[in-house]
Structure formats: structure tokens, C-alpha cells
Amino acid sequence: xxxxxxxxxxxxxxxxxxxxxxxxxxxxxxxxxxxxxxxxxxxxxxxxxxxxxxxxxxxxxxxxxxxxxxxxxxxxxxxxxxxxxxxxxxxxxxxxxxxxxxxxxxxxxxxxxxx
Amino acid sequence: xxxxxxxxxxxxxxxxxxxxxxxxxxxxxxxxxxxxxxxxxxxxxxxxxxxxxxxxxxxxxxxxxxxxxxxxxxxxxxxxxxxxxxxxxxxxxxxxxxxxxxxxxxxxxxxxxxx
Numbered sequence: 001x002x003x004x005x006x007x008x009x010x011x012x013x014x015x016x017x018x019x020x021x022x023x024x025x026x027x028x029x030x031x032x033x034x035x036x037x038x039x040x041x042x043x044x045x046x047x048x049x050x051x052x053x054x055x056x057x058x059x060x061x062x063x064x065x066x067x068x069x070x071x072x073x074x075x076x077x078x079x080x081x082x083x084x085x086x087x088x089x090x091x092x093x094x095x096x097x098x099x100x101x102x103x104x105x106x107x108x109x110x111x112x113x114x115x
Numbered sequence: 116x117x118x119x120x121x122x123x124x125x126x127x128x129x130x131x132x133x134x135x136x137x138x139x140x141x142x143x144x145x146x147x148x149x150x151x152x153x154x155x156x157x158x159x160x161x162x163x164x165x166x167x168x169x170x171x172x173x174x175x176x177x178x179x180x181x182x183x184x185x186x187x188x189x190x191x192x193x194x195x196x197x198x199x200x201x202x203x204x205x206x207x208x209x210x211x212x213x214x215x216x217x218x219x220x221x222x223x224x225x226x227x228x229x230x
Contacts, residue, residue: 050218102148
């Protein structure tokens with residue numbers, strides 16, 4: 001079974017600075033998807049960024065980018081120019097290509113943004 | 116376009132009772148999935164429905180069940196409630212195309228407290 005680990009329960013960053021959230025996962029599969037989801041105090045999970053494992057190029061979405069290291073099974077999220085609205089819980093998630101499986105989420109990292 | 120709507124937002128029940136939670140997906144979305152979120156276990160997949168059929172199921176006891184109606188609205192039911200069922204229950208919808216990496220849209224959840 002796949003597992004997702006986020007070793008940083010809490011992180012903080014100064015407004016306008018850059019922060020990196022870590023995620024590692026364990027799988028024997030070669031094809032899969034990886035995601036970062038954000039959960040603000042409203043509780044509504046929002047997709048931040050998505051990466052397909054077969055793509056070597058790291059995904060980027062505006063201020064958000066990932067560092068995907070497939071061999072190391074690492075999938076970190078970098079947030080540049082942090083804003084107060086970035087404060088939230090961030091979940092790393094894995095989804096197998098196997099249709100019989102569904103999302104596996106990490107335990108989350110709580111990010112605080114300091115003014 | 117209206118987002119994913121979950122009702123009720125908060126619910127208090129006692130042990131042994133049963134509860135029904137409702138989820139209305141985004142218009143045009145045919146897939147609805149349910150997740151349980153607790154501080155101890157994190158986010159765990161419950162089940163997924165597509166076109167009124169359960170397409171995928173997580174590792175939860177039979178007390179947890181769900182269904183999807185022809186208009187894609189979904190309900191989940193928990194019978195014989197236990198204290199450990201206290202959690203935030205999140206619903207997510209997607210187009211349901213045969214693409215495992217497709218974006219999920221989440222509701223704000225139903226916070227269930229079992230006393």
C-alpha cells in the first residue's frame with residue numbers, strides 16, 4: 001500500500017518570503033499522480049498543483065512550484081512571495097493509475113504566514 | 116457556477132444513532148467521492164460514486180454506506196454511530212472522465228460530533 005509522509009507538522013514564513021514544504025511517498029508503482037491541496041480555515045480543500053509521474057518537468061502554477069524527485073520519491077512544494085492568504089493546511093496526496101485505488105493523503109503541514 | 120454544497124455544516128448525534136449527510140456536486144459533474152478527516156487519522160477515502168454506481172470503496176466498516184441519485188447528488192449514511200465517527204466529512208466532485216489526475220472540487224464539509 002502507498003503511504004505519504006509530511007515530516008513538518010507546522011511551518012511559518014514571513015510575508016513575501018519563500019517557503020518549501022516537504023513530502024515523501026512510498027510506492028512500488030511507476031505511474032501515478034501527485035498533488036498538493038490547500039485547506040484554509042473555511043475547510044474547503046483547494047487544488048494547488050498537480051504532477052504526473054511520467055513527466056520529468058516540474059509543475060508550476062504562478063507562485064507555486066514543485067521539486068519532483070522520482071527516484072528519491074520526494075515531492076516538495078515551493079511557495080514564492082508568500083501572501084497572508086497562503087496560510088492554511090497543506091496536504092500532499094498520491095493517486096495510483098490503478099483505478100481500484102483512490103487518493104492517499106499525507107498528514108498535512110500547517111503553514112503560518114507572518115506579516 | 117455554484118460550488119459543491121454539503122449539508123448540514125454541523126451535526127451532533129449520540130452513540131447508536133444513524134446519520135445521513137448530503138452532497139450536491141457542481142453542475143455537470145458525475146463523480147462524487149467522500150472523505151473522512153480526523154486529527155488522528157488524517158484524510159481517508161470512504162467511497163466514490165459515478166453515474167449512480169459505486170466505483171471505488173475505502174477501508175471502512177459496513178456501517179458506512181452511500182448512494183448517488185440520477186441528478187448526481189449523493190448521500191452518505193452512517194449507522195450505529197460510535198464516538199470514533201466524530202470527524203469532518205468532506206465531499207468532492209469531478210467530471211468523472213476517465214482521467215485519474217482530474218481536478219477534484221471539494222465542499223466545506225459536515226462536522227459530525229458523536230456524544
